[in-house]
Amino acid sequence: MKPIQLIAYNKNEIDSIRKSIDSEMKQMIWAGPKYIFPITNNQIEERIIKGVDVFSVYSEKEQKIIGFIELEKIENENIGSIQSVLIYSEYRGKKYSNNLINEIIQYGFENKGYNELRLKVFSTNEIAKKCYESNRFKVFNEIVRKGNDDSIQFKLYEMKLEKN
Numbered sequence: 001m002k003p004i005q006l007i008a009y010n011k012n013e014i015d016s017i018r019k020s021i022d023s024e025m026k027q028m029i030w031a032g033p034k035y036i037f038p039i040t041n042n043q044i045e046e047r048i049i050k051g052v053d054v055f056s057v058y059s060e061k062e063q064k065i066i067g068f069i070e071l072e073k074i075e076n077e078n079i080g081s082i083q084s085v086l087i088y089s090e091y092r093g094k095k096y097s098n099n100l101i102n103e104i105i106q107y108g109f110e111n112k113g114y115n116e117l118r119l120k121v122f123s124t125n126e127i128a129k130k131c132y133e134s135n136r137f138k139v140f141n142e143i144v145r146k147g148n149d150d151s152i153q154f155k156l157y158e159m160k161l162e163k164n
Helices: 011-020 024-034 041-049 096-111 126-134
Strands: 004-008 053-059 064-073 079-087 116-122 138-146 153-162
Touching: 004 096, 011 041, 011 064, 024 079, 041 053, 053 096, 064 096, 079 096, 096 116, 096 126, 116 126, 126 153
Parallel strands: 079 116
Antiparallel strands: 004 053, 053 064, 064 079, 116 153, 138 153
């Protein structure tokens, strides 16, 4: 049995997502502008209807769902975009992220047949960046975005992993 399994999104998990993403700023950092705060099951269902693979993350060790992740096809390309990576607060620091990233890589390359996987991570999120790098993702672009207040700027790293 694998330590982490990707299972169909479970609507009962919305409260756990909200508990971990409990502010508009946290939600923007986690998922960008695709969700309106507070996130709802209807918003997630709209993503599923659009063809986004949306998963709850099940831990064999914990015997419960411990997170959330999305994989979306980049239009007109054979590339998957990993998005909205979340390990619930109470399970962070237990090395689940590496297992989760390994699972989504395997799913993207083997089940979806993508030639490349991409993701974006804030420059200030060193823990996540190191996790992605340990899973062979490489930075290929830096993006600077302005927040709602033009005086605030955010730097993102765009990272990719090509199929061997």
